[in-house]
Amino acid sequence: MEKALPSPDISPRPGLDAFQDARAIIRLTQCSICSLPLRSPRTLPCGNSLCHKCMPECYIRQNISYPSVVGRREGFSCPFPDCRKEHSAADCNLDVTLAKVMEVVDKELGSQTRFPEDTALEVVVNVDCTGGYEERKRRMYGGRLAAIYALSKQGELYYDEDATCTPLVGDNFGPSYLDYDALERLMDKARADLECQVCYGMLLDPVTTYCGHTFCRGCLERVLDHSRHCPSCRRLMHLPSILPAQSSNKRLTELLVGLCPEALSQRALAGAMESMAGNGDGGLSTPIFVCTASYPGMPTPLHVFEPRYRLMVRRACESGARKFGMLLPNRTGAPQGDLGVTPFMQYGTMLQIEEINMYPDGRSDVWTVGVSRFRVKRWGIRDEYIVADVERVDDIPIIEEEAIEALETALCLSAAQEVHASWMGLPTQTLLHIGHQFVDQMQAISAPWLHENNILAFGQRPDDPALFPYWLASVLPVTETEKYRLLCSTSVRERLQIVVGWIKKIETHRW
Template identity: 40%
Template sequence: MKSNSDDELPIARPSEYGWNISPEVFNTLKNLMLPELDCKVCTEIFIDPITTPCGHTFCKSCITRSLDHSDKCPLCRHPLTNYAFFQHHPINKTIHNLLQSFYTELCKQRQTALEHELYHNMQETPIFVCSLVFPRMPCFIHVFEPRYRLMIRRCLESRQRRFGMVLPDRNGQGYCDYGTMLEIRSIEFLPDGRSLIETIGSYRFRIIERGMRDGYHVGKIERIDDLDPEEEEELERKAIARAQLNNANPNNPRIEEPTTAELITTAREFIESLRNGSAWILQRLNSTYGEMPDSAAGFSFWVATVIPIDPFEKSKLLEIRSVRERLKLINCWISQLRRQWWFARGGCTIS
């Protein structure tokens, strides 16, 4: 971005300011001044310059990113303990105006490069490797790792206010292929740079290409939607017809093929048994996950969220497009839970 060539620094001429100096002297002055207008973190000219209490100036994005890793000035190591101070501090208008007046083209080039970078960032989905979340379900996140602090800021800057959430794999070396897109509903930044985020699950996805950006995972994703209602009805009709045909032959093992409505009823009865087993479970169900959804699709994810089984087992639901098939798997889990000694004795807990 920098240059010592007069031709590459198209700025205002001294005559425009009433200065009685030659263009050669003016260009010499601005070339000498330009290195002092570089951010010492990114080594580019300042964008939204912020001056610290210790007297050093950085791009706003650069100082906040530095504070993700250390609470000291990047140059002199002076303590900078209040992250929120820099998050909301006004820019240094003197330096900003100087750059805009004398280095107009350089500022435009720098801004264009940043916009291009932001656009490129938006083409891939940020991936938060943490826990299992289902569509329509709330998720509250405490963000403290530097890489995720940066990721969340970029999500907010892009105005998309969303990111993908996936489970780590069982060996902790990677992460699962299926996840849920989370929409940011609200965010509270703490004084030290950590943040508390309220999100809600939006839709499911499969990761088809993986990558990294500045320490956090990104990926290209493929959205997963449920079957159309007509397809669901046809799926149920064929399954019941196959079961009836099989059961018509007394030599075949009998197959039980409940309707979707019966699957929902069984799951509802199980949830009611949880509610009746403990007052604090009832309170947690109501306060954390909200009321039981009316739609079959929302109900399947709601039940899967509250029942106490391994999240890796639950994650199988993310790739199933049929509501009926999800409910069948959930009812299989419920049958296994009912046989557990802790449930039979009324000691049910939700983890």
């Protein structure tokens, strides 16, 4: 027994050397919970990864009705010290990329039997025990990487333990070429798995969807502008609402930074150049149309006749982006947050131009559809129309949405339901149901706002609770002020509460 050693530095580092940093490289393949090589890895919403069998046991989360997806009610509290939050089991599928990389690693390093006797080395692990440390010595083969990996696979090397290797045969430097060769072969085989299926470049700031597929953060952002489906498996992603807050995949980031730092910095440089090219106006790159309330997923047909907007629409088309922002006019002169008083309201919707019909005199009919909401951060004037630096506005993560519902419905159950706005405490699905019922009743009495022209333009009432309020606000004659409330809300539940508020007012003839 000797005195305790200082605990080894296990923080991830860039540019790992196959020979010098063999221990750190193998740590990238170990589960920090069970210390074995990651098996059927799951990456949690916080970006931490663990084996499937290391997932904590689930319990049933209470008072949650939205989203009513199978499995979302089952949750567990996160075992990672930097998180400790509650995750929904449905958000933790097999991490496809990490699983493939682990397969390659095991194929390259997993078998000790194929190495000849002259590659023998002694691996010494300093084992922490009460009052000091002991040494665990093992005779292994095939270079440091293979030896240390095999040791971890045998369950004889904890995640935070250090290991030193001494060659038992041959020269004092040890067979370092074995490690350089092994890592090169490994990276050759893993490279394709570490590519993004959107841009086919090396993953840059990898984000893993809840279906377990990984893309560059920037690529996923662009995909989400058009679609809510995973580019790999086409499953519906709950991500649109949460992307900015979504953690990067920590393990894949460490692997990429540790093992291919050069490829990565080249990718980052290319990405920065690309985004700079789109910012010619000192960041005021979004042209703005001040006119009406538009919503994501809903069409906004426009008749463009003012010369400044003709120019703006033509430029939007020529630039290839075919997008502009739609804001409501600020009719009351109300201050708009840190912008002060502006001619427009601060929150709006980005519109994608679908089709354009030009008249010979320069006027045009433009068909657009809303893609995402945004907030104006800075603005200016360019050739008489407004240009702005905008920030995407997304809904809060589903897990927070669920927490709010659980809290509000629990409060409602305990308090007497005589409160003025008693519907505020109803389950989210019930709020949606009230909305649907209202529309069905109005349809039965042929309410004029459900005229077939409106249905042709905006479609039948959507079942998706995230879209239903946008649809209702598009067809129902409500004031601009009320319509604007939906644009500022970042919670599906809150938007449903707003529209049920409208319905209650209409039903009691207070509107």
